[in-house]
Amino acid sequence: MSQPTVLPRHGLSRRSFMAGTVSAAAAAPLLASAAQAEAPTASQSKLRQPVVTSLRINKQVYELSLDTRTSLLDALRDHAGLTGTKKGCDHGQCGACTVLVDGKRVLSCLSFAVMNEGKDITTIEGLASSDGKLHPMQQAFIDHDAFQCGYCTPGQILSAIGCVNEGHAGSEYDIREYMSGNICRCAAYPNIVAAVLQARDETKGA
C-alpha cells in the first residue's frame, strides 16, 4: 500500500470532526487525519450515551433522547419528524439545512442539537400561520417560480428571511451576495432574487 499521508483516507466524519475540534470549525475537514479516526477514546463512549434534550421548535417544546453527537439537522428530521429541513451535504457547504435560531440563520448540520437548548428554532414548517396563510417569503417564492425541484427551497426561504432581517437585502447585488451560501442546483437564482425583493418589506414586519 502506498498512500500519501496528507490525504484523508476516509474523509470527514462527524466523529473525526468531533475528535479533532473543540467547536464547529469549518477548517476541520482537511485536517482530520486517519490517526484521529482510529481507536475510540474514553470521552467518546460517553458521548454516545443518550441525553434528554429539550428543543423549542416552532414555538413547541420537544423532549428528545439524543446521542450527543446528533446534529440539529438530524434531530429535526429523524427525531422531531420535521423533514422539511433538508440534508444536502452535512458539511455546511450547501445551505439546504438552514434554519433560524433566535431569528438568525444557522446551518443545522454544523450545530449539535444539544447546543440549541433554550433557543427558539424556526423551521420551514413554522412559517405559515395556523390558518394556512403563507409567510410573505413563501408566497413570493411561488409567485416568482423561485425553485424547480424544491429541495433547497426550505433552506433558501429561511435564509432569505434571515438575509432580510440582517439588513442584507438592500439591493439586488446584496441579495445575490448574501444568498450565495444557499446552492440551488436547478439554478433558480434570478427568480430567488426577485422573490426576496418582493417579500422584503413585508418580511421586515413579519
Next chain:
Amino acid sequence: MDAAAPRPKENQGEPLPRIDARLKVTGQAHYPADLPTANIAYGALATGTIARGKVTKLHLDDAREVPGLLDIVTYGAMDKVDKPKFGNVGATSIAPLHDRTIFHDGQIIALAVAETFEAAEEAAQLIRADYEEETPSASFDSPGTKTIPAAGKSPLFKEDVKAGDFDAAYASAAVKIDARYSTPTQHHNPIELFSTTAYWQGDQLIVHEPSQNVTGWKVELARQLRIDPANVRIVSPFIGGAFGSKGPMTPRTAIVAVAARRLGRPVRCVTSRMQAFGTQTYRAETRHRIRIGAGKDGRITAFAHEGWEVTSRPDAYVVGGTSATGRMYDYGSVLTHVSLVQADRNTPGYMRSPPETPYVYALENAMDEMAVALGMDPVEFRRINEPKKEPIGKKPFSSRSLIQCYDQAAEAFGWAKREAKVGAMRDGDWLVGMGCATAIYPTAVAPCAARVRLTADGDVRVQCGSHEIGTGVRTVAGQMASERLGVGIDRVSVEMGDSALPPAPVSGGSISTASVCSVVLKACDAIRTKLYAAATAESGPLAGSHNEELDLADGKIVAKGGASARVEDILKTMQVGAIEEYAEFAPKGAPPEALKKLYSGMPEFHGGEQDEDAVKYAFGAEFVEVRINRYTKEIRVPRLVGAFAAGRIMNTRTARSQLMGGMIWGIGQALHEATEVDRHYARYVNRDLQDYLVPVNADVKDLQVILVPEVDHAVNPAGVKGLGELGNVGTAAAVASAVYHATGKRIRDLPIRIEQLLV
C-alpha cells in the same frame, strides 16, 4: 407580468404556478428520505481506498464493538442475489459485494447498519480493508488505459456518421482550421443526497429512493433479488434534482434491500456527499479534434469531428455526440470517429445533455474560430451554413427555427453594437467580450401509460408513473388534463413517482413532457368521446351535434351553436359517478412490442435522427457578455440571452425556468465545474461542494430567455419538443468565444479559469 411568467405567444400555454408549489414552500413535499417509516435502522456505507486490485481481508472487529450496531452487510451477503447489469436501467455491472475485485476508488466494501445514524456512521468509519493493490490507470494518457472504437459498443451509438469525401474536400479548402478541445470530469451533485430506504412486508419489498425510472428499477431490482416484479414497489414522489444521476439504478439499492431482509426491519442509507462521487455516475472527461474547411465565401465544405471519452474497465458507456454535431450545419462532407478510453474508474452515466454538452461545446468553439479565420461575423457564418436538409441522411428537419432564434436573441442582446475587433470593448478596468453559440437537442418521445378520472363533482385525477425532478411535468400533465376536460387546474390532482402507477419511461433524454402529455391527452380524449356519445345520443341534450363541434369548458359540454350540457348531468344519464380511462401511448412508427417493453421497464426512444420521415431536434441561440478584469483576470458573465424554439410550450413559466437553469449550468460548465482526478491514485480529489464549484447566486446577474413560437405536428401528438437539456448546450462555447473576443486568448480546455488567462 413578471419575468418568471412570460406572456404566452402562439402555441404556448399559460404560465400557471406549479401545482406542487405550496407543498414545496411549506416543507410538505416529501422526498424519499423524508417519507415516514417506523422502527427504522440506519445504514452507512464503507468504501474502499484503492482504485485497482483486490480486497484480501476486512477488519470488522472495531466496528462490531460500536454500541447500537446491528449488522454489517459485506462479501457473502449478496451470494444469493444476481449481479447488477450495465445498460439503460443499471448504472454499472460492477457488483461491489459479489466479489472482491476493486474496479475504482470509493467502491462499496460494506454497509454498516445500526440503531442510530451516528452509530452507523461511526461503525462504517471503523471498517478497514487490506488490499492487494495494482497501479491504476486514471484517465487519458495514463499508462495501462485501453483505447477502443466506440461504434457498436452501445445500442445508443451504432455507427460513426459520415457523408461525402472529407479528405478531398478538406485538402482543397481555401480556409481551414484543425483544433483540439477538452471537457473535464463532472458530477451532477443534485442537492438531494442519494439514499435508499427499504423494507419488506412479507414477500413485498418497498423502496423509497429518488429515481428517474421507477418502473425500470422495479423490474431490475426484482431480477437481482430473484423475486417477482409484482412484489417490488419503488416510491419516489418528489426528487430533489436529478440531472441524469437518478436515472440508472446503482448497486446500493439491492444491498440496502438485502440489509432490510436480514434485519427484518426498515433500513435507510443516505450516501454522504463525498461517497456519491464514487458510488454514483458522472460525466466523463472528453477530448475532441475538429477540422473544418470552407471556401472564402464562408460555405463549409468539410467537417471532421473526432471524440475520445473515458469509461470504466467493464462497461462501455458512450455518449457519441457526433450524431448531433454531424447534423448541425450544411457541411458538404462529414467525417466522425468516437473512441472509448477504458480506465480504472467507476462507470460514467447520463448527465444533463450527455452527448451535446461536450461535443457541441467543441463544435461551437471551432465554429467561432472558423468565423475568425474567415473574417466573418459568427452569426452570419452560421446563417450561411444553415442546412435545408440534414447532411448525413439527407432527411428534412421536422422543424428548425435556429435562424429565428439567432435573430431574436441577437436583437435582444444588442449584438449589432458589438465591435468585431478583439479587445476593442472595455469598461474601465474590465475587458468586455461578446460571444454566441448554437444549442441543439434531439427531440425524442417514448411509450407511456396514464390513468385519468373525471368525477361528477368536476374533480380530475391523473396517475402516471413519471417523475417530478423539478421539470414541472406534474404541472404540465395537470394543465393538459385541465384544458382537455374543461376544469380549473385547482380541481386537478396528479400522482407520479410510484411504480404502482401506470408505467412511464425514464425521465431522461428530455422526453417526459412529450411522452406524458401525449398519453394524458389520449386518456382525456377517450373521456371526451364517452361524454360526447352520451350527450349526442338520440335522447341526449345535444342530440344531432357532431363531436367536432363540441368542446369541454367550465364543467360543460358546449356545442358550436351555443347549446350546452353540464358534465354532471351527462354522468347522471350515464348512471356513473365518474369516468376513468386508462390510456397507452406509443410513438408513430413504434414496433408492435413497444408497449410490452414499457411494462418491462425498457421502453425505446423514438425521434431524434432515428425516424424515417424527418430528423427531429430543438434548437436555440445563446449570446453572452463576459467581463474580465485586466489585472486579476477575474471572469464574470453579467449578461446572457437565449432564444429557444421547442414546438408547443405547455407552460411558459416552467419552460423558462428550465431553460434559465440550463443556461446557468452552462456558466458552470464554462467557468466552474471540474472533478479533479488524482493521476497517481485514480481518485477524485474535490469530493464536496466546497471544492467542486457550481454556480451560486452571485454568479448570475442579467439573464433573459426568449421562447420563440414554433409549431411541429410531426414530433408527437402533443406537439412538444423537450427543453430540459437544451439550455445548457452551447453556453460554454459562447463564453469561450466571448473570452476570446475580450482577450484574444482562445481557451479550448474547460473550465476556463483565471490561470489560463494569466499565461
